[in-house]
Amino acid sequence: MLTLADVYEALAQMRVDDAARVSIPHVTIDSRQARAGSLFVALQGEKRDGHDFIPDALARGAAVILAEARGGRGLGPNVHVIDCINRGVAGLQPSPPSLPCVFLVESSLRALQQLAAFYRRKFACQVIGVTGSVGKSSTKELIAAVLRQRFVTLKSEGNFNNEIGLPLTLLQLDASHERAVLEMAMYALGEIRTLCEIAQPRLGVVTNVGPVHLERLGTIERIAQAKAELVEALPPDGYAILNGDDARVAAMREKTRARVFYYGLSPTCDVWANDIESFGLEGIAFTLHWGDEQVRARIPLLGRHSVHTALAAASVGLIEGLGWDEILRGLRDESAQLRLIAVPAENGATILDDTYNASPASSLAALNLLAELDGRKIAVLGDMLELGSEELRGHQIVGGRAAQVVDVLIAVGARGRWIGEAARAAGLAAEQVFFVDDNARAIELLRQVSRAGDFILVKGSRGMQMEQIVNALARAEMS
Numbered sequence: 001m002l003t004l005a006d007v008y009e010a011l012a013q014m015r016v017d018d019a020a021r022v023s024i025p026h027v028t029i030d031s032r033q034a035r036a037g038s039l040f041v042a043l044q045g046e047k048r049d050g051h052d053f054i055p056d057a058l059a060r061g062a063a064v065i066l067a068e069a070r071g072g073r074g075l076g077p078n079v080h081v082i083d084c085i086n087r088g089v090a091g092l093q094p095s096p097p098s099l100p101c102v103f104l105v106e107s108s109l110r111a112l113q114q115l116a117a118f119y120r121r122k123f124a125c126q127v128i129g130v131t132g133s134v135g136k137s138s139t140k141e142l143i144a145a146v147l148r149q150r151f152v153t154l155k156s157e158g159n160f161n162n163e164i165g166l167p168l169t170l171l172q173l174d175a176s177h178e179r180a181v182l183e184m185a186m187y188a189l190g191e192i193r194t195l196c197e198i199a200q201p202r203l204g205v206v207t208n209v210g211p212v213h214l215e216r217l218g219t220i221e222r223i224a225q226a227k228a229e230l231v232e233a234l235p236p237d238g239y240a241i242l243n244g245d246d247a248r249v250a251a252m253r254e255k256t257r258a259r260v261f262y263y264g265l266s267p268t269c270d271v272w273a274n275d276i277e278s279f280g281l282e283g284i285a286f287t288l289h290w291g292d293e294q295v296r297a298r299i300p301l302l303g304r305h306s307v308h309t310a311l312a313a314a315s316v317g318l319i320e321g322l323g324w325d326e327i328l329r330g331l332r333d334e335s336a337q338l339r340l341i342a343v344p345a346e347n348g349a350t351i352l353d354d355t356y357n358a359s360p361a362s363s364l365a366a367l368n369l370l371a372e373l374d375g376r377k378i379a380v381l382g383d384m385l386e387l388g389s390e391e392l393r394g395h396q397i398v399g400g401r402a403a404q405v406v407d408v409l410i411a412v413g414a415r416g417r418w419i420g421e422a423a424r425a426a427g428l429a430a431e432q433v434f435f436v437d438d439n440a441r442a443i444e445l446l447r448q449v450s451r452a453g454d455f456i457l458v459k460g461s462r463g464m465q466m467e468q469i470v471n472a473l474a475r476a477e478m479s
Contacts, residue, residue: 001025002119002171004097007039007064010118011084011103011111019097024064027171028057029164036061041112042071043164050108058100065102066111075102084111109163116167117198125154125177127199128316131184131192131230132207132243133223134361135309136161138336139207142301142313144181146330150322151178161185166195179320186226187216196233203319204230204258205241205312209248210361211390218388224248234258241315243308244269261319263311271315273307278372281342281350288314288324295324299331302340303369340366344475348452349378351473354459355466358384360394364401366459371405373455378408380442380469382460383415391415396422403428406457408449410434412442413464439468446473 004022008014026038031053034040040057042050042065051071058065058079065071069085080101105111120127128147130140144155154177156169161183169182184195209224217223227249231240236257243249244262253260262269267289276286285298286307299310310331317327330336340354354366363381370377379402387394395415399422402409409428411420420433434449436442446469450456456473460466 001174002027002039004064004099004101006119006122007066007103007115008082008097010115011066011105012082016097022063022097022099027168029168031057031060031062034058034060034062036063038062039064039066041065041108042067043108043112044068054102063099063101065100066105066108066115067102068106068108069104071102071104071108112167113163113194113198116170120170120173120199123173123175123177125173125180126203127201128179128181128203128205129184129196129199129201129230129233130181130205130207130312131186131227132205132249133210133227134359134365135207135305136183136185137356138301138306138309139205139312140181140183141336142309142331142333143205143316145333145336146313146317146322146327147179147181147320148333149317149326149330151320152176153178154180156181156183159185163191163194167198170199184230186229189217189222189226190229192226192229193233196230201230201233202235202238203241203316204234204238204256205316206230206243206249206252207308207312208243208246208361210359211387211394216386216388220248220390224252228252228255231256231258239319241312241319243312244272245308261315263315264308271311271318273311276304276307278304278369280369280373286310290314290318293324295328297328297331299328300334301331301336302342303365303372305365305368340369343470345450345454345456345473346475347447347450347473349450349454349456349473350375351470352455352457353467353470354457355464355470356462358382358459358461358464360384360387360390360397363398363459366457367398367401367405370455370457376408376451376454377406377457378410378446378450378454379406379457380410380412380446380459380466381416381419381457382412382464382466385415385461385463392418395419399423400426406432408432408434410436410442410445412436412439412460412466416460439464439466442466442469443472 002024004019008016034057040062080098147153238258240256244264263271273286283300343351395418399419403423403426
């Protein structure tokens with residue numbers, strides 16, 4: 001467990017042995033989550049400044065605060081201040097150290113990262129980093145499910161995959177953890193490199209490269225460059241686990257010192273799969289191959305695209321020395337099904353809730369799953385954001401596929417209109433396509449056009465908040 005001595009050493013470069021007796025059970029950036037003994041990190045957000053909430057964190061029991069200089073004013077006489085900016089202590093260092101205390105730093109974010117990097121190096125725990133344009137969260141979940149069959153495994157939760165979330169995850173490490181599976185997201189070049197400097201991964205998994213965040217990075221080549229920062233950071237005795245079916249990912253072998261391990265659907269990959277069967281909402285089956293070994297797997301993941309997720313997790317399991325029985329047990333772990341879930345609707349239809357986020361690739365995968373189901377098919381598709389120069393084309397590609405799959409299409413939002421227009425151009429009748437401006441109107445339409453036995457796919461970018469549609473239509477006991 002993190003101790004006050006760790007904070008002193010990481011941020012003030014001071015050894016304060018008595019501080020080792022002070023455990024810090026919890027680290028948070030939200031003062032409302034502070035509790036007795038917590039460390040509260042005051043961060044400057046887009047809308048709010050965490051420094052304004054230091055008094056609230058202290059009132060809730062926080063024992064340690066990380067703050068920038070402006071956060072050291074007006075704290076009162078009972079709060080001990082450690083000045084890390086000037087590498088000294090305000091006043092004589094008591095023994096044992098006084099609590100509560102505030103560590104003043106130049107940047108709260110950099111201090112959080114510095115503390116996490118210092119703390120991570122105290123443990124022999126092996127880190128597996130996961131990145132990619134699509135599917136990295138599902139891949140992270142399934143890798144963790146496989147590794148849990150043998151190792152005590154920590155994994156990043158929810159969206160703890162960035163310059164704030166990853167350090168917070170690492171600060172949960174303790175001596176029992178043998179593996180840590182960390183999702184690594186990025187919005188700009190250099191961000192994954194920074195995450196790797198903090199986490200020190202030995203294994204790195206890259207799922208794919210697509211036009212997600214193209215608006216920020218400009219070109220698909222720059223996205224590939226950003227994702228490759230993970231494999232560039234791996235040590236020579238590590239493994240770069242690459243999707244061999246994605247040419248941009250496969251080419252990353254030239255950028256790593258680590259050993260390369262390919263997964264995919266081609267027999268040229270180290271681990272590959274064939275004989276794929278989809279059972280709709282009952283999961284998928286396929287044959288796994290590794291060298292001369294092969295094994296038949298049936299797992300609860302939805303859609304043929306999930307085979308790549310399973311292959312990535314199996315690759316990590318094999319590299320880590322797990323047997324097929326352990327790997328298959330992990331692949332069957334239903335708790336690892338993270339994204340698209342089936343939700344009963346109030347009228348007897350089934351909602352396919354895939355509202356976490358959307359890109360052209362993930363939308364096509366969801367439509368492919370919808371195509372495999374027996375029943376009337378409705379798709380509610382909203383704006384896909386941050387596609388940059390691929391914005392129009394990406395929506396049109398999704399619309400073209402929707403025309404081949406759905407009986408009814410509801411296009412939500414300004415960019416969603418491109419999906420509907422492309423579906424009509426591809427042959428979907430005008431009376432089968434509806435255009436709406438917002439989720440409220442989509443809910444009204446669905447209540448009019450859907451019926452028992454229908455399958456309703458709901459998908460759009462996070463900013464569209466399309467979970468509102470699912471929540472409005474879900475059966476009462478599911479809400």
